[in-house]
Amino acid sequence: MPATFPSSSTLAASDAVQDYRRRGWTVAETANGVCLITDEQIAAIELTGTLAAEVRRFLRANNLSGPVIEIPGAERREIHLVVGAAKATLAIEALRVAGAIVHTDGASIPLPPTRLSNGSANWAISPTEARWTPPVVAISAAVHAAAPARHRLTEVAC
Numbered sequence: 083m084p085a086t087f088p089s090s091s092t093l094a095a096s097d098a099v100q101d102y103r104r105r106g107w108t109v110a111e112t113a114n115g116v117c118l119i120t121d122e123q124i125a126a127i128e129l130t131g132t133l134a135a136e137v138r139r140f141l142r143a144n145n146l147s148g149p150v151i152e153i154p155g156a157e158r159r160e161i162h163l164v165v166g167a168a169k170a171t172l173a174i175e176a177l178r179v180a181g182a183i184v185h186t187d188g189a190s191i192p193l194p195p196t197r198l199s200n201g202s203a204n205w206a207i208s209p210t211e212a213r214w215t216p217p218v219v220a221i222s223a224a225v226h227a228a229a230p231a232r233h234r235l236t237e238v239a240c
Contacts, residue, residue, distance in 0.1 A: 098195060105209060115196025115203070118163075120189045125167035126151075127221045128183040134160040136228030137221070138206070146224065148216040149209045151194065154201030161191055163209075166217035173222035180229045182221075 099116050102109045108119040120126060129137055135158060141147045153159035167174065167186050174184050185191055192203040209215075 170218040
């Protein structure tokens with residue numbers, strides 16, 4: 083019987099799973115790679131298009147960047163990993179109003195090196211490069227600062 087050896091992509095996924103679990107993340111191995119399962123410790127905010135680019139610039143300029151996953155496709159898609167979702171109901175609602183997708187409560191997020199239909203998920207900012215995992219309210223503030231004028235508060239209530 084011929085010997086079989088794990089492929090380099092299998093080894094990379096296995097190493098990634100171990101690293102993610104050391105971070106305390108709940109992950110599931112799939113046929114295509116690895117998925118983060120959101121829970122009370124970690125959630126994810128998905129942004130697309132120009133808003134994603136503006137938010138990334140805002141976070142970088144204010145030294146607030148955390149781990150960001152790039153999802154391949156025709157339109158820019160980024161998923162920001164965050165903490166503190168359980169205590170951020172208003173921030174989460176503001177994110178949704180601005181067009182963000184908020185992944186919480188057991189949602190599955192593709193982690194690098196997961197293969198997707200248009201390519202592989204990649205780290206734009208890996209957890210080892212990020213100085214922290216920001217709270218949801220930091221991403222909400224960045225979205226508020228970067229969102230088109232139609233989503234911004236135009237009057238102050240007294």
